Amino acid sequence: MAKGILSLHYSRKQINNVTYLLTNWQKVQKAKSYTEHAGKRYFSTGKRSNKEATEVKGTPYNKLTIGVPKEVWKNEKRVSITPAVAHTLTKKGFTVNIEEDAGILSKFRNKDYEHAGAKIVDNQNVFATDIILKVRQPLDPEVIKFRENSTLISFLYPGLNKDLVNNLAERKISAFGKYIFSYF
Numbered sequence: 001m002a003k004g005i006l007s008l009h010y011s012r013k014q015i016n017n018v019t020y021l022l023t024n025w026q027k028v029q030k031a032k033s034y035t036e037h038a039g040k041r042y043f044s045t046g047k048r049s050n051k052e053a054t055e056v057k058g059t060p061y062n063k064l065t066i067g068v069p070k071e072v073w074k075n076e077k078r079v080s081i082t083p084a085v086a087h088t089l090t091k092k093g094f095t096v097n098i099e100e101d102a103g104i105l106s107k108f109r110n111k112d113y114e115h116a117g118a119k120i121v122d123n124q125n126v127f128a129t130d131i132i133l134k135v136r137q138p139l140d141p142e143v144i145k146f147r148e149n150s151t152l153i154s155f156l157y158p159g160l161n162k163d164l165v166n167n168l169a170e171r172k173i174s175a176f177g178k179y180i181f182s183y184f
Helices: 083-091 110-115 162-170
Strands: 006-015 018-027 065-068 095-099 119-121 131-133 151-155 174-178
Touching (some): 083 095
Parallel strands (some): 151 174
């Protein structure tokens, strides 16, 4: 059992025009018990202050669900996460829902995802999650299935898919687009 909470502080020291980053663990004085801080995340800037750390507002990982649907684009064999990534996410507390046979074309079996801690679900339940991970941008019939106020992470190509971006905006879906850059 921990007797107190340690806080990591960074400081910079410059010697002969070389800057060193120093770390220093210090015991938090105001903590009465470890359980007061359990489950809370704190943010601190690099500057020390006498103010008490403020709690970061947000949704804990164990309340978030991630959905991985099967890709519907022709000749698309990739899946957005592997069983190893599913294991990492479930270990951090996320609930990971994988559509049945989503990884078959990538040579990942449903059993592999189940052993990693993910749940195998149908198409309807995979889109009823907080975060949807896809490789390719969703087609119009898929956008209708998204839960409102959810988040999409996918190759989106917003410059080429303005109608898709507008459809996502109408459903209040936050979208993060991944890009592939080619250099000639």
